[in-house]
Amino acid sequence: MSTRVNIATTESAAYKAMMGLEGYLQTISLNHTQKELIKIRASQINGCAFCLDMHTKDAIKYGETPQRIYLLNAWREALELYTEEEQVLLAMTEEITLISQKGLTEETYYKANQLFDEVQIAQIIMAIVTINGWNRIAISTHMPIAK
Numbered sequence: 001m002s003t004r005v006n007i008a009t010t011e012s013a014a015y016k017a018m019m020g021l022e023g024y025l026q027t028i029s030l031n032h033t034q035k036e037l038i039k040i041r042a043s044q045i046n047g048c049a050f051c052l053d054m055h056t057k058d059a060i061k062y063g064e065t066p067q068r069i070y071l072l073n074a075w076r077e078a079l080e081l082y083t084e085e086e087q088v089l090l091a092m093t094e095e096i097t098l099i100s101q102k103g104l105t106e107e108t109y110y111k112a113n114q115l116f117d118e119v120q121i122a123q124i125i126m127a128i129v130t131i132n133g134w135n136r137i138a139i140s141t142h143m144p145i146a147k
Contacts, residue, residue: 032062048135
């Protein structure tokens with residue numbers, strides 16, 4: 001792939017703002033596993049090799065099992081491996097990542113509202129929005145995966 005703009009150096013203020021979102025995500029109520037499942041699922045949908053590489057490694061570091069990572073793309077057929085909360089997080093991730101299809105549906109929002117409070121729902125949405133932003137940066141700039 002061709003070398004492209006490095007946003008971290010070319011537009012350091014914008015990159016710093018994205019890193020501010022990452023700092024914020026370190027303070028939210030979701031645990032490491034929940035955050036990594038969101039990041040991996042959005043990155044699968046978006047086809048972001050850089051982020052998939054990073055976040056699958058991070059998930060394993062935080063204790064995630066390889067089986068759950070392998071089956072994440074087909075989580076609806078492996079419901080027994082994911083908690084009810086994780087299933088809602090994954091549904092929200094898919095619907096928000098694929099926003100042009102139907103957006104966050106009433107059904108999914110209702111389920112989220114049964115399991116999470118308003119602050120947590122806002123935090124989940126921000127986690128999904130942030131990884132989608134990173135995916136778009138990584139794909140658009142051809143960020144190389146770690147060797």
